[in-house]
Amino acid sequence: MITFLDISNFTTQEKTFVTIGTFDGVHFGHQKIIEKLVAEAKKANKKSVLLTFFPHPRMVLQKDVSLELINTIDEREKLLKKTGLDYLIIHPFSKEFSRKTALEFVREVLVNQLNISKLIIGYDHHFGKNREGNIEQLTEYSHLYNFTVEEIPAQDIDDVSVSSTKIRRALASGNLKTANNYLGYNFMLTGVVINGKHLGGKIGFPTANIDVKETYKLIPKTGVYVVKSIIKNKIVFGMMNIGNRPTVNGNHQTIEVHFFDFNQDLYNQKLTVELLYFLRDEEKFDTLDSLILQLKKDEKTTRNYIKNNL
Structure with missing residues (x-):
């Protein structure tokens, strides 16, 4: 997969099969659309193109500071790289770009820039100025500019429609099983390991403190999780706490991972942590001894989970 950071950087003489969307989460429903795109493009001997946008349109048009995304843009790119796409275009979304009418978008972007042969989109897709474009207009314009359109029905798991919104809600409530x-x-957090207060090491549970710099990244419900990371091509398991560390009077949220059977310096390294299982809510203990006792129970529970489920 080749990535382009602006539509204007992409040129091709070959006809393309295209899909469009923000694809936050690259979830099960998104994957079905992309799988179909890639398979049909290969069958027709065409190139597959996914056009996405960053920042998220709502960040630009609504200044919605409460919007939390399942993936950072780097995580999204890594996930899409696994799908077999030929090209990924991450176009900078702006107010100016949002003013393109549906017809202008089709003519200037899909036809002139992407050299489209077929458009495959998800159910109820809207585009163009004020989201005026819909499947009916796309079909009309496709006849005008000689490309075809295929709309994919809503994807379901157990009769429940998959959506990024439902995944966000599941993560916010600690329902990690449903989200994953x-x-x-596995939902992931990516950040740089920074220096903490070294309190974990003093009580026998040294931790790597993860700093997620992207303020728009969704941080799940506070609590303790079973996690894994790949460090130097090796899978390392552990338990992670998201919270304010109330027992030691913490005053801001931290993300701390205690890795099992691991003793390496991780400072300043970029680390991706996969969340496997929600263990318990964060608690405030009366004494450090009570906290240590609970952490030992957490470790035993976590090791049993890893042994029996992974």
Whole structure:
């Protein structure tokens, strides 16, 4: 897969099969659309193109500071790289770009820039200025500019429609099993390991403090999780706490991972942590001894989970 960071950087003489969307989460439903795109493009001997946008349109048009995304843009790119796409275009979304009418978008972007042969889109897709474009207009314009359009019905898991919104809600409530089922992979947090207060090491549970710099990244419900990371091509398991560390009077949220059977310096390294299972809510303990006792129970529970489920 080749990535382009602006539509204007992409040129091709070959006809393309295209899909469009923000694809936040690259979840189970998104994957079905992309699988169809890739398979049909290969069958027709055409190139597959996914056009996405960053920042998210709502960040630009609504200044919605409460919007939290399942993936950072780097995570999204890594997930899409696994799908077999030929080209990924991450176009900078702006107010100016949003003013393109549906017809202008089709003519200037899909036809002139992407050299489209077929458009494959998800159910109820809207585009163009004020989201005026819909499947009916796309079909009309496709006849005008000689390309075809295929709309994919809503994807379902157990009769529940998969959506990024439902995944966000599941993560916010600690329902990690549902979120990961909808995603089709383990939800992840990516950040740089920074210096903490070293309190974990003093009580026998040294931690890597993860700094997620992207303020728009969704951080799940506070609590303790079973996690894994790949460090130097090796899978390392552990348990992670998201919270304010109330027992030691913490005053801001931290993300701390205690890795099992691991003793390496991780400072300043970029780390991706996959969340496997929600263990318990964060608690405030009366004494450090009570906290240590609970952490030992957490470790035993976590190791048993890893042994029996992974």
